[in-house]
Amino acid sequence: MNHIKNASDAASRVNMLTRVIGRLKPVILGTAGTMFLASCATNAPQDTWQPKGPNAQKIDSLQKPVFAVAGIIGLIVAAAVTYSIIKFRDRGQPIPKQSHGNPALEITLTIIPALILAVVGVFTFRTVFDLNKTSDTQMIINVTGQQWWWEYDYPANNEYGITQPIITSGQLVIPVGTKVMLRETSRDVIHSYWIPALNGKRDAVPGRITINRIEADEPGIYAGQCTEFCGLSHANMRMEAVALSKEDFAKWVANQLKPYAAPAEGTLAKEGETVFLNQCTRCHQVNGLTRADGTPVIAAPDENVWSGAVPNLSHLMSRNTFAGAMFDLLTPECRNDVWKSDSASFGAKYLAGVSEPCLNQTDLRGWLRNAPAKKPMYANPAQLAATGGKYRGMPNLGLSESDIEKLVAYLLTLK
Amino acid sequence: MFTPGSKYLIAITGLSAVSFALYMLLVHPSAIGAVALIGLLAATSLLTGITLFTRDGHASEGQTSAAALDTPTPSMWPLVGAAGFALLLVGTITTPIVFIFGIVAMLAALVEWTVQAWSERSSADVAYNAQIRQRILNPIEYPILAAVGIAVIIFSFSRVMLAINKDAGAIIFIAAAAAISLVGVLISVRPQLKKSIVGTIAVVAALGLVGAGIAGMGVGMREELVVAAQEDHYAHKECGAEKSEHFDKGVSETISATSGADATIELIDGKLTAHAQGIEGLQDSITVRRSNPINIIFRNKDAGEFRLSAYLGKTKVADGVSEDLITCTQLLPQGAEQWLTFTIAKPSVSGEPYTLSIPGLAGQSVEVVVP
Numbered sequence: 080m081n082h083i084k085n086a087s088d089a090a091s092r093v094n095m096l097t098r099v100i101g102r103l104k105p106v107i108l109g110t111a112g113t114m115f116l117a118s119c120a121t122n123a124p125q126d127t128w129q130p131k132g133p134n135a136q137k138i139d140s141l142q143k144p145v146f147a148v149a150g151i152i153g154l155i156v157a158a159a160v161t162y163s164i165i166k167f168r169d170r171g172q173p174i175p176k177q178s179h180g181n182p183a184l185e186i187t188l189t190i191i192p193a194l195i196l197a198v199v200g201v202f203t204f205r206t207v208f209d210l211n212k213t214s215d216t217q218m219i220i221n222v223t224g225q226q227w228w229w230e231y232d233y234p235a236n237n238e239y240g241i242t243q244p245i246i247t248s249g250q251l252v253i254p255v256g257t258k259v260m261l262r263e264t265s266r267d268v269i270h271s272y273w274i275p276a277l278n279g280k281r282d283a284v285p286g287r288i289t290i291n292r293i294e295a296d297e298p299g300i301y302a303g304q305c306t307e308f309c310g311l312s313h314a315n316m317r318m319e320a321v322a323l324s325k326e327d328f329a330k331w332v333a334n335q336l337k338p339y340a341a342p343a344e345g346t347l348a349k350e351g352e353t354v355f356l357n358q359c360t361r362c363h364q365v366n367g368l369t370r371a372d373g374t375p376v377i378a379a380p381d382e383n384v385w386s387g388a389v390p391n392l393s394h395l396m397s398r399n400t401f402a403g404a405m406f407d408l409l410t411p412e413c414r415n416d417v418w419k420s421d422s423a424s425f426g427a428k429y430l431a432g433v434s435e436p437c438l439n440q441t442d443l444r445g446w447l448r449n450a451p452a453k454k455p456m457y458a459n460p461a462q463l464a465a466t467g468g469k470y471r472g473m474p475n476l477g478l479s480e481s482d483i484e485k486l487v488a489y490l491l492t493l494k
Numbered sequence: 495m496f497t498p499g500s501k502y503l504i505a506i507t508g509l510s511a512v513s514f515a516l517y518m519l520l521v522h523p524s525a526i527g528a529v530a531l532i533g534l535l536a537a538t539s540l541l542t543g544i545t546l547f548t549r550d551g552h553a554s555e556g557q558t559s560a561a562a563l564d565t566p567t568p569s570m571w572p573l574v575g576a577a578g579f580a581l582l583l584v585g586t587i588t589t590p591i592v593f594i595f596g597i598v599a600m601l602a603a604l605v606e607w608t609v610q611a612w613s614e615r616s617s618a619d620v621a622y623n624a625q626i627r628q629r630i631l632n633p634i635e636y637p638i639l640a641a642v643g644i645a646v647i648i649f650s651f652s653r654v655m656l657a658i659n660k661d662a663g664a665i666i667f668i669a670a671a672a673a674i675s676l677v678g679v680l681i682s683v684r685p686q687l688k689k690s691i692v693g694t695i696a697v698v699a700a701l702g703l704v705g706a707g708i709a710g711m712g713v714g715m716r717e718e719l720v721v722a723a724q725e726d727h728y729a730h731k732e733c734g735a736e737k738s739e740h741f742d743k744g745v746s747e748t749i750s751a752t753s754g755a756d757a758t759i760e761l762i763d764g765k766l767t768a769h770a771q772g773i774e775g776l777q778d779s780i781t782v783r784r785s786n787p788i789n790i791i792f793r794n795k796d797a798g799e800f801r802l803s804a805y806l807g808k809t810k811v812a813d814g815v816s817e818d819l820i821t822c823t824q825l826l827p828q829g830a831e832q833w834l835t836f837t838i839a840k841p842s843v844s845g846e847p848y849t850l851s852i853p854g855l856a857g858q859s860v861e862v863v864v865p
């Protein structure tokens with residue numbers, strides 16, 4: 080008697096559940112549909128399904144079949160589970176005969192997945208080894224992570240006209256169709272370098288050098304961001320790889336090697352240079368900048384900043400972003416013009432750098448006014464006991480508006 | 495009124511008060527001894543107070559509790575606690591290690607005394623009480639005592655080994671090992687050996703070792719080690735072409751890691767070559783990151799012993815005086831390899847080029863460029 084009552088109770092509960100699900104159907108379908116549509120976004124620069132170079136292509140050619148196989152198996156399993164749940168749900172029927180162990184079935188169900196995994200494993204290992212090949216490298220670039228921006232330096236390489244090492248930050252500039260080897264490390268905590276369109280991610284570990292091959296097929300900008308949690312501004316530690324045609328890359332190199340040109344006497348920029356000498360050169364290096372007495376200015380980031388490094392500003396306006404690629408140096412219109420251009424005209428537009436009308440005054444001035452307010456950084460002078468008085472990030476320097484005016488004029492000359 | 499325990503403590507309190515006063519008058523009021531004595535005074539006064547208050551644990555006529563009627567077994571823990579308190583006070587003005595010893599002694603006394611007092615009241619059966627005390631404390635006491643014992647043995651033995659010369663060290667080591675095995679054999683073939691004999695052997699050995707350790711400390715380290723420490727040979731100061739007296743001792747000739755090197759520098763047929771990681775071919779300069787530890791491998795493939803020396807710029811030692819910053823590998827025989835790690839904080843434009851070179855081999859160098 081009791082048993083029957085319980086069974087009918089259970090049945091009515093299942094019925095209710097079915098009814099609830101029925102009513103929620105539009106909501107469930109709507110959510111799933113939105114998620115599906117979101118995955119088709121056209122403006123998704125960090126989409127892992129859109130390889131733009133041979134290394135990312137290798138990963139893609141591996142992940143697509145694996146995804147298909149795993150997806151099919153996943154669907155089969157889900158369908159089998161759903162079928163069993165509905166077909167064998169408790170309607171008060173007697174408990175079926177219990178069986179224990181079925182060697183034939185168990186061995187089959189072990190061997191089949193093992194075979195599938197073995198096949199996947201063979202191709203995975205092949206890809207892993209391919210991605211670690213070093214013998215065909217054409218150019219090396221040192222990539223150094225620190226809280227919260229990336230520095231790039233290009234060792235001398237006569238083949239590409241790099242007669243003197245080049246140093247830059249935020250945007251990694253590479254020639255198309257060239258096998259570039261990034262030698263990564265970090266100056267403070269572990270970071271991870273990932274430009275999804277060009278290759279997988281690779282950790283930048285202090286005290287070790289890890290290598291990461293990248294190569295871009297077409298000129299363009301490829302976005303990425305730090306993928307190893309590294310502290311307060313981890314989310315703001317972005318990077319962009321800029322691929323230029325071989326000719327454009329040579330022009331870029333020539334520009335980076337251009338000696339320092341001091342602003343003309345009597346200009347606002349010249350006044351800005353003086354402010355810069357007083358306020359900024361204890362951290363920021365500008366190659367070729369000299370003091371009034373003619374001695375070269377050597378910045379001392381090692382004495383002021385925890386990581387020991389600060390972006391080199393010698394050619395600041397040749398890049399399109401600043402502060403770990405978190406902000407654009409270009410206004411939105413000018414930026415769109417560069418990003419949306421076709422690969423034929425892209426190079427010229429990128430090489431034009433930042434001109435005064437295109438400068439994103441708002442963010443750059445905001446940065447100079449109070450950098451930690453724009454990007455969270457440990458830059459409160461009262462709380463530096465743990466780092467022995469050194470900053471992590473750029474502090475608020477308390478500059479006056481007129482100093483900022485002069486500095487912006489000066490920074491615009493650093494092309 | 496005055497029980498035997500409180501009489502005893504009153505006497506100690508009086509004695510420490512007198513010695514404290516004498517010390518203040520005769521030695522120095524601010525000397526460490528004064529602090530120790532006032533610590534002792536404070537500790538004994540406290541204990542005296544407690545004993546008087548509790549009437550030394552003796553039940554007075556009116557009380558009938560069976561537990562209270564028992565005489566507590568004598569305990570050494572209050573004494574340890576007091577000594578700990580004194581050490582703690584001395585430690586505050588001398589070295590932290592004394593302070594830590596004080597805290598440890600006080601904690602030990604606290605735990606031991608509490609458990610002891612509690613166990614003695616747990617029943618009227620003395621044997622049962624002792625057993626319950628052991629059940630609780632032995633699992634803590636044995637490991638701690640074993641660790642302390644091992645530490646004492648290692649410390650004493652190491653003092654001996656540092657004091658005597660290397661050959662004597664080898665002989666003593668062999669002798670000590672042989673003696674230990676002999677005693678082990680003796681005990682195992684004669685399991686019925688009297689406990690007192692085994693105990694005596696252990697105590698004599700321990701005392702001998704500690705005595706030797708103290709003597710070793712008195713003698714100090716052997717000449718060789720003293721000189722090496724004075725010359726600071728770990729600071730890579732001896733970067734000349736000749737074999738140095740200390741720095742080149744015990745050269746390790748191989749390295750086990752191969753990844754993570756910025757470059758490999760090889761000396762072949764009198765020529766220095768550089769190979770930066772990740773790029774084919776040889777280079778005559780290497781580019782390294784600023785403000786970041788740089789690891790390079792030096793491999794000597796030339797006949798003869800050579801070291802690699804890195805010139806890392808200048809460092810200011812006094813106003814207007816600066817010194818070359820140099821670091822180097824040890825003198826490596828043919829076929830050997832070693833790491834060299836250095837950090838350069840200033841870019842190359844700040845002065846003379848940074849270089850890697852071989853002392854005593856002119857005209858061969860690799861430039862280290864820092865962008």
Ligand SMILES: [Cu+2]
Pocket residue numbers: 224225227269270271305306307308309313316
């Ligand atoms: Cu990071």
